Amino acid sequence: MTSLEAYLNQANTAYLDDCTRCGKCVEVCPVTPVAGIDANRSSEIVDEIVGLFDGGPPLGGDSKIWAHQCNGCGVCIPACPEDINPRRMLMLANTSESQVVSETPQLFRKMARAIRIMAAMQLAPPEFQKLTRNPRARDVPVVFYLGCNPIRTPHLLLNAMTILDALEIDYETVGGPGACCGIIHSKWEGEIDKADRVSDGTLTRFEDFTPEHVLSWCPSCVLHLGETIDGYRDTSFNFDHITQFMADRVLQLRDRFVRPVDLRVLLHIHDGMPEIGQNVVQLLADIPGLTIVEALSEPGYTCGGSGADRSPELKKIKRDETIARAEADDVDALVTLFHGCHGQLAKEEGRGKFEVLNWTDLVVEALGETPHADMNKRYRLQQDWDMVLDEGEIYLKSNGVNMDREWLKGLLPDIFAQSEFKGGLESFGTSN
Ligand code: SF4
Ligand code: SF4
Ligand code: SF4
Numbered sequence: 001m002t003s004l005e006a007y008l009n010q011a012n013t014a015y016l017d018d019c020t021r022c023g024k025c026v027e028v029c030p031v032t033p034v035a036g037i038d039a040n041r042s043s044e045i046v047d048e049i050v051g052l053f054d055g056g057p058p059l060g061g062d063s064k065i066w067a068h069q070c071n072g073c074g075v076c077i078p079a080c081p082e083d084i085n086p087r088r089m090l091m092l093a094n095t096s097e098s099q100v101v102s103e104t105p106q107l108f109r110k111m112a113r114a115i116r117i118m119a120a121m122q123l124a125p126p127e128f129q130k131l132t133r134n135p136r137a138r139d140v141p142v143v144f145y146l147g148c149n150p151i152r153t154p155h156l157l158l159n160a161m162t163i164l165d166a167l168e169i170d171y172e173t174v175g176g177p178g179a180c181c182g183i184i185h186s187k188w189e190g191e192i193d194k195a196d197r198v199s200d201g202t203l204t205r206f207e208d209f210t211p212e213h214v215l216s217w218c219p220s221c222v223l224h225l226g227e228t229i230d231g232y233r234d235t236s237f238n239f240d241h242i243t244q245f246m247a248d249r250v251l252q253l254r255d256r257f258v259r260p261v262d263l264r265v266l267l268h269i270h271d272g273m274p275e276i277g278q279n280v281v282q283l284l285a286d287i288p289g290l291t292i293v294e295a296l297s298e299p300g301y302t303c304g305g306s307g308a309d310r311s312p313e314l315k316k317i318k319r320d321e322t323i324a325r326a327e328a329d330d331v332d333a334l335v336t337l338f339h340g341c342h343g344q345l346a347k348e349e350g351r352g353k354f355e356v357l358n359w360t361d362l363v364v365e366a367l368g369e370t371p372h373a374d375m376n377k378r379y380r381l382q383q384d385w386d387m388v389l390d391e392g393e394i395y396l397k398s399n400g401v402n403m404d405r406e407w408l409k410g411l412l413p414d415i416f417a418q419s420e421f422k423g424g425l426e427s428f429g430t431s432n
Contacts (some may be wrong), residue, residue, distance in 0.1 A: 004196035007232040012053035021046045025076035025086035031069045034314040037062045052096040069311040071300030073271040091228040098190030108184045112177035114415040118152040120399035121392035122375035128399045135172045137208035146175025147218030150339040155372035159360030183224040215242040219302045243279035258368040260289030263332045272301025280359045287366040304340030327353040346377035
């Protein structure tokens with residue numbers, strides 16, 4: 001038995017013992033009323049979920065809808081009278097279920113291909129290398145964990161590196177599909193042996209650098225490694241989101257802000273990781289000239305197939321509110337949080353009412369540097385795949401990605417549709 005399997009067995013048994021099936025988590029869940037789940041059946045629904053941990057049948061009806069539409073918002077966590085984390089319980093239930101009914105065969109392979117193509121068509125070779133290389137291990141205080149899907153929106157990561165440079169941090173990067181956190185293999189593909197090898201390999205890779213801090217960009221990595229399988233392996237570093245590390249050094253950054261950013265912005269944040277939204281508010285608060293008109297939260301812990309897109313009806317309601325607020329006359333720019341959010345919201349700039357920027361663009365600008373080019377947004381706004389390929393082909397070729405143009409053209413809509421959840425993650429462009 002692998003360590004991950006042993007860990008999951010222990011975690012699942014604890015839920016079988018500790019959960020009283022009181023149903024409070026179903027009742028408070030914002031997805032319940034919108035998805036048409038019968039809250040009067042809350043105890044039975046949880047009983048079916050927990051039954052998965054005891055070899056019960058695959059989910060059906062309301063329990064399936066509830067588990068599959070969990071967007072990770074975390075509203076249920078304080079509601080549990082037994083101090084159980086129902087969000088984690090559902091993540092583990094989805095993992096258990098995917099071992100029996102995997103709806104996403106080959107997801108990882110397809111995802112890795114999509115990531116490589118997207119990054120290669122946006123970056124000149126030195127930057128492509130910077131994000132995809134495998135640096136030689138050396139002792140550093142900080143490892144910046146790029147994850148894999150964030151590399152689809154590479155300018156955000158490069159901006160974050162500019163900020164770390166401004167803080168004079170000695171760091172190395174670890175990332176790309178070869179350093180996945182393992183969530184795809186466990187939660188989506190149900191391959192626990194493989195997930196164990198992947199998670200273990202990535203944690204070992206971090207250890208190779210003997211860092212004090214491993215900083216993740218990807219909120220899904222934070223949730224997976226920091227909550228769902230937290231403690232599965234002993235580690236000697238602090239694992240946190242990069243915004244926390246930066247917010248802890250906000251005074252140093254503030255001293256380096258030399259350029260005003262004269263914008264009134266609407267900040268897009270998420271319910272499931274409110275602390276990350278607060279970190280970004282703190283980082284932006286002292287940028288000269290900048291006004292945060294409002295920080296507007298959307299459901300889930302991120303946009304994308306592991307977050308808000310899992311509960312599409314609820315997401316639509318809140319997304320319409322975000323866009324309406326961003327279109328008001330007092331907003332110049334909609335500011336995104338994570339890579340999944342940026343990938344989705346970038347195209348909204350095409351409405352002609354507001355710019356779409358990421359928080360890193362604003363911090364880099366305030367530091368007197370030039371934010372990295374947002375080619376992802378540029379391509380999304382073109383909405384013509386021939387034009388996109390006319391521009392992207394030279395980058396692809398110079399990064400060693402040689403593919404038949406017509407074949408690639410057929411692939412691009414799916415690859416770029418990372419944001420649009422299609423009800424079963426069948427789109428290999430799906431991000432998490
Ligand atoms: S995390 Fe949010 S969506 Fe998931 S069960 Fe809890 S309240 Fe519902
Ligand atoms: S609220 Fe807690 S104890 Fe009650 S059903 Fe949900 S997880 Fe179990
Ligand atoms: S959570 Fe997603 S982006 Fe982050 S490492 Fe895992 S698979 Fe990659």
